[in-house]
Amino acid sequence: MSLLDRYLAREILLPFLAGLVFLTQILLATQILAQADVLLGAGVSALDLFRVAADLVPHFLGYVLPIAFLLGAVVGVGRLAEDRELVAVSAAGLSPARLARVPLVLGLAVAALALWLGLGLEPAGLRAARLRVNDLIRKNVTSDVRAGVFYEDLPGVTLYAESTRGGRWQHVLISDRTDPAAPLLALSEGGRLEPAGEGDDLRLVLDRGEVHREELRAEEYVAARYQRATITLGIGAALSDRNRLVGSPFELGPGEIAARARAARDPGEARRWWAFLHRRIAGPLAIVVFGLLAVPIAGSRRGGRAFGYAATLVAVVAYYAVLRLGEGLAQRGVLTVWLGPNLPNVVLALAGAAALLLMERRGAGAVR
Known part of the structure; x- marks a missing residue:
């Protein structure tokens, strides 16, 4: 050159x-x-x-x-x-x-x-x-959950925690209406959110509580106690709406x-x-x-x-x-x-x- x-x-x-x-x-x-x-x-x-x-x-x-x-x-x-x-x-x-x-x-x-x-x-x-x-x-979903405030930004889900600290919640109430034919109400002493595998969903992990589920089509009502329970929240559509990529x-x-x-x-x-x-x-x-x-x-x-x-x-x-x-x-x-x-x-x-x-x-x- x-x-x-x-x-x-x-x-x-x-x-x-x-x-x-x-x-x-x-x-x-x-x-x-x-x-x-x-x-x-x-x-x-x-x-x-x-x-x-x-x-x-x-x-x-x-x-x-x-x-x-x-x-x-x-x-x-x-x-x-x-x-x-x-x-x-x-x-x-x-x-x-x-x-x-x-x-x-x-x-x-x-x-x-x-x-x-x-x-x-x-x-x-x-x-x-x-x-x-x-x-x-x-x-952001985990951080936005405030103690003593009903959180309703998840589609079909209402979440309430008496206290929050480090992403963990105490005395939790969950109302899951994602399936209108089988609404679910869960109460627990503690809970947290975590990713459900590699997909777009979230898994709600609850410790020591009870769950109430009403099967409207079968006209049945179920109640049970648990030491640990998980609820998968299908929020893929919500993520897609907020993620421009x-x-x-x-x-x-x-x-x-x-x-x-x-x-x-x-x-x-x-x-x-x-x-x-x-x-x-x-x-x-x-x-x-x-x-x-x-x-x-x-x-x-x-x-x-x-x-x-x-x-x-x-x-x-x-x-x-x-x-x-x-x-x-x-x-x-x-x-x-x-x-x-x-x-x-x-x-x-x-x-x-x-x-x-x-x-x-x-x-x-x-x-x-």
Whole structure:
């Protein structure tokens, strides 16, 4: 790598990393605020919040890496254009298009990183984040039970504890109406909530008490005493309503997406899954395309940094607009399932190549 290449790479990497950190922080803060009732609840510690944020980082990087790279490349090359260094390079006989080699090489490296994150770490991270948020909801339920106050936030369940300490309750009353045909009333000296296996349910553990159950259909009434009893509270729907991460298709790895596409009985549904799989691959490839666009945008700008920022925004908006169009055409069968998600990559790559060719023909006059 020549001295010029190393110099340009340094000029690109610094704003790229700064933009990467800044944009990722914004997305994390937005996600945390969107679920503030869960992530900032009474039962959540700083370590819990950090773990959820760390699990979400690979998912957010899939959105941030292309934008941050284009912004970094435009700012880096643009800084050389503002100081007339590109003019000096052109006057020395080096084509302005020659500078595209550095953003392209860096783009390939960043795209490989993004592909690894998107197909490997992102699904695992989202699954872990969803399970952690479910656990935090359970923790908040336990922490929200106050001594001497009826707790009715669990669907079909009313809970009362005379005293609470460290997640354990004394002198507990439970009214379970989840089965309207067989309402249950339980009294116990102590109790606590704990996860019921790896699912979305909670198990209520009661110590030394009695239970009363009325079978309305059989017109029977049952009462019994116990030393220890457990009641599974089916609150999966309640967790799903409060957890925004539930149902995200980005939890699926490439093999799982392909399996769903093969198992789909409707051809339209199969095309949607195949198009989604190719979208997961096309996203990282956009970084290389943005690397191709960086030099024409930065080298021809006349409005200073404002032009570079505006052009970056326009390129990103255009990319996602064409992406939506391509996905829709692929799902309807107009385009092949691989071409639809890659349509913005093809369009912007052709635009970048044409702009570089124009700069090549204009020579030193291409740089303003």
